[in-house]
Amino acid sequence: MPPNGIQTPTPGGLLEDASTGESLDARLAASLEGSFSSEYAEVNGVRLHYVTGGRGTPLVLLPGWPETWWEYRKVMPALAAHHRVIAVDFRGMGGSDKPASGFEKKTMAGDIRELARHLGHDRINIAGHGIGAMIAFAYANNHPEATEKVAVLNTTHIDDSYYDFPMVPRPGDKGPHRWWLAFNQVHDLPEQLLEGRYRHLIDYMFGLSLVNPDAITPHDRDVYARAYSSAEAIRASKAWFQAYQRDIEDFNGYGPVTAPMLGLAYGTFYDYMREALPAQGTDVRVVEIENTRNYLVEEQPEAVARELLAFFG
Numbered sequence: 001m002p003p004n005g006i007q008t009p010t011p012g013g014l015l016e017d018a019s020t021g022e023s024l025d026a027r028l029a030a031s032l033e034g035s036f037s038s039e040y041a042e043v044n045g046v047r048l049h050y051v052t053g054g055r056g057t058p059l060v061l062l063p064g065w066p067e068t069w070w071e072y073r074k075v076m077p078a079l080a081a082h083h084r085v086i087a088v089d090f091r092g093m094g095g096s097d098k099p100a101s102g103f104e105k106k107t108m109a110g111d112i113r114e115l116a117r118h119l120g121h122d123r124i125n126i127a128g129h130g131i132g133a134m135i136a137f138a139y140a141n142n143h144p145e146a147t148e149k150v151a152v153l154n155t156t157h158i159d160d161s162y163y164d165f166p167m168v169p170r171p172g173d174k175g176p177h178r179w180w181l182a183f184n185q186v187h188d189l190p191e192q193l194l195e196g197r198y199r200h201l202i203d204y205m206f207g208l209s210l211v212n213p214d215a216i217t218p219h220d221r222d223v224y225a226r227a228y229s230s231a232e233a234i235r236a237s238k239a240w241f242q243a244y245q246r247d248i249e250d251f252n253g254y255g256p257v258t259a260p261m262l263g264l265a266y267g268t269f270y271d272y273m274r275e276a277l278p279a280q281g282t283d284v285r286v287v288e289i290e291n292t293r294n295y296l297v298e299e300q301p302e303a304v305a306r307e308l309l310a311f312f313g
Helices: 021-030 077-079 103-116 131-143 162-166 179-183 189-194 198-209 217-230 230-240 244-252 267-280 301-312
Strands: 037-045 044-053 059-061 083-089 124-129 147-153 263-264 284-288
Touching: 021 037, 021 044, 021 217, 037 103, 037 131, 044 077, 044 103, 059 077, 059 131, 077 083, 077 301, 083 103, 103 131, 103 244, 124 131, 124 301, 131 147, 131 244, 147 301, 162 244, 189 198, 189 230, 198 217, 217 230, 263 267, 263 301, 267 284
Parallel strands: 059 083, 059 124, 124 147, 147 263, 263 284
Antiparallel strands: 037 044, 044 083
16 A cells, blocks of 8 residues: 555446446445445435545545545545545535535535434534535534534635636636636536536546646546536536525625634645635634645645644544
């Protein structure tokens, strides 16, 4: 096993199996060192898929778009040496239900609260990346009595600044043009364009924000493409973005998070998070992850696992 307990799984041939998506998740979970298993729970009116393993205090991991629980594959074995790890496909993602509504991050945080209660945990540690970071923040704000510590990876909760992202970038503008925020607001057309072809979007997003393209292999990309390529999955993933106006309203009503909070980010977003996050919590630490961009969990798993273990214990 590589240093620091980090594992790079190589479950060759899994996607060529004619099995169902459920058995694929089971096979992927079993490919990780640490006795992980793929499970389901009916909570808060939805059926959630999650992968769990390890012993100790509960640590919930929430992925970002366009990924699934598989985003955390390289860090889960190390974290499971100290925690009961629960990597969740939240509402609309992967093996979980894709209902018609309930995609506000406050509601999705309620899903996670009920999942934790279903698993017998009154209080949890929680970490999220991207959309998952927004849910983790909403969880800590709406369920402080059920939050030990919270970590947000490369994303702060959406706020009014999202209304100011330009549709047409100015000459010389640095950083990505966030066209996908508007694209995911469009009804019907994304499904028509992307059904069965979501791998193109996945490759684009990873190409935009990976320092090392090999950090997310063709097999990993196939896992994600399989999870997102149906019309139902595209419709549900868009709903995370289409709830942003309500999410901003909710955020504007939140007070500071009272649980200890860790922010992990790269470069320019680290600079932003270091300025913004302390005003959103009462006990905040922000750490830079180097030699990466947005997909830091997959690109720098040793550094991410080290910082999460130092924070969560």
